[in-house]
Amino acid sequence: MAPTPRVLLHLCTTEEWAAAQATGERRPPSLNDQGFVHLSAPEQVHLPANRLFAGRKDMIVLHLDPESLADPVRWEPGVPGDPEAMNFPHLYGPIPLGAVTSVTPYEPDDDGRFAEWAHTDR
Secondary structure, three states, rough: OOOOOOOEEEEEEHHHHHHHEEEEEEEEEEHHHHEEEOEOHHHHEEEEEEEHHHOOOOOEEEOOOEEEEEEEHHHOOOOEOOOOOEEEEEEEEOEEEEEEEEEEEOOOOOOOOOOOOOOOOO
């Protein structure tokens, strides 16, 4: 992948975001299960959104400042079915609230599919 974008994105529910605000960091189950937090570049966030959360209307996108992440971010392969040679950013630690620069609702269309990210985060 090209150099790290100005912003990295993380998908979660409004309930998960409320829990993160209460504890001071976002620790999704993947951090314990896989050792990292799944992130996306703006142009790829719709891929995991559609794979994991199609039809859900409680999704939000956390916009992260990569410079504010204390733990390493590694660009690694996604899953079969993702575009060939596409790597995704994986954060090897929790997301500190101080790295979150904004939060945006991310709702699917009438068919339950998430569109490509159209915000100017790049």
